[in-house]
Amino acid sequence: MGALVSLLVTIALSLLITHIASMALTMTGLSRDLAKFQARSAFTGVGFTTNEAEKVVAHPVRRRILMLLLLLGNAGIVTSISSLVLTFVGTTGFIGQLMRFGSIALGLGLIWVLSNSRWLNRVLSWLIHWALKRWTRLEVRDYSNLLHLKGDYQVSELKVDKEDWLANKSLSDLCLRDEGLVVLGIQRPDGRYLGAPNGQTCINPQDLLILYGRANNLSELDSRQANRQGDAAHQNAMAKQKQVVSEQNRQEETAQTKST
Numbered sequence: 001m002g003a004l005v006s007l008l009v010t011i012a013l014s015l016l017i018t019h020i021a022s023m024a025l026t027m028t029g030l031s032r033d034l035a036k037f038q039a040r041s042a043f044t045g046v047g048f049t050t051n052e053a054e055k056v057v058a059h060p061v062r063r064r065i066l067m068l069l070l071l072l073g074n075a076g077i078v079t080s081i082s083s084l085v086l087t088f089v090g091t092t093g094f095i096g097q098l099m100r101f102g103s104i105a106l107g108l109g110l111i112w113v114l115s116n117s118r119w120l121n122r123v124l125s126w127l128i129h130w131a132l133k134r135w136t137r138l139e140v141r142d143y144s145n146l147l148h149l150k151g152d153y154q155v156s157e158l159k160v161d162k163e164d165w166l167a168n169k170s171l172s173d174l175c176l177r178d179e180g181l182v183v184l185g186i187q188r189p190d191g192r193y194l195g196a197p198n199g200q201t202c203i204n205p206q207d208l209l210i211l212y213g214r215a216n217n218l219s220e221l222d223s224r225q226a227n228r229q230g231d232a233a234h235q236n237a238m239a240k241q242k243q244v245v246s247e248q249n250r251q252e253e254t255a256q257t258k259s260t
Contacts, residue, residue, distance in 0.1 A: 011108070012111050015111065017043065017069070018036075018039045018040050018069070019039075019124060019125075019128065020128050021035075021039040021042075021043070021065055021066075021068075021069050022035040022036040022038075022039040022040075023125060023128045023129055025038060025062055025065060027129075028061050028062050030062070038066070039066075039069060042066040042069040042070050043069045043070075043073035044073055152214040152216070153212070153213065153214055154212075154213075154214075154215050154218065155184070155210065155211070155212050156210075156215075156218045156222075157208055157209065157210055157211075158208070158209045158211055158221065158222050159207075159208055160203055160204070160205055160206065160207045160208075161205060162205040163225055163226055164205075164224065164226060165224040165225055165226045165227075165231075165234070166203045166209070166221070166224070167203060167205050167226060168202070168204065168205070169202065169203055170200055170201060170203070171198070171202075171203070172199030172200065174203070175234075175238070176211075178238045178241060179213070179217055179221070179234070179237040179238055179241050180213050180214060180217055180237075180241040180245075181211055181212070181213035181217055181218070181221065182211065182212045182213060183197055183209055183211055184210045184212055185197070186201065186203070186207050186208070186209055186210070187208035187209075187210070188204070188207060189206040217241075220237065221237075
């Protein structure tokens with residue numbers, strides 16, 4: 001009887017673990033259906049090699065959740081199989097085995113009814129959501145998708161040297177936005193961090209800039225020196241950005257025309 005209880009408890013805990021994991025994945029921005037599927041796939045180790053899994057493994061918080069699920073899933077499956085085997089060990093006779101099968105079916109049926117109870121699901125969902133918000137620090141957004149960090153666009157760090165074109169100039173003088181680049185923050189050498197700096201902020205040597213923009217622009221800016229060639233590269237980058245903006249405006253006008 002102890003093995004039977006262990007089997008049913010293991011199955012119930014497995015369902016609870018996958019439910020908690022699906023709630024945690026939902027908090028990172030996944031849809032409920034996708035989060036539930038990925039949580040159960042990781043826990044059982046079946047069907048996880050799908051294209052949708054790329055959305056999960058590319059996100060650091062989701063990846064940690066799934067690594068824990070894979071570990072718990074292996075332990076849960078082994079425990080379930082062991083308990084199932086022990087359930088029938090020592091059982092003699094057809095009647096005894098039939099009673100064990102009946103007990104397992106009754107227990108699984110009860111677990112299935114409880115797992116599909118809307119009231120119980122609402123209560124559990126509320127408790128799990130509250131606990132995750134209270135005792136964890138999950139990122140509630142996938143910032144890679146939010147910032148469209150695919151294709152040409154990316155976020156990059158740039159260390160400023162004293163001979164760089166950026167050094168000892170204010171953001172308003174640099175006009176980086178005219179190149180299609182946005183300074184998200186500045187890490188000073190003394191550890192201070194300036195988030196969303198304004199135009200009066202000066203870029204000093206040894207500063208670490210966090211920039212958002214197209215990869216080619218970021219790479220060129222990183223190698224730009226404080227000389228005439230650097231100034232010419234700045235003018236060239238602004239001219240290219242005007243072309244990009246013009247093309248974007250043309251596409252937007254075309255899309256609006258089609259919608260009307």
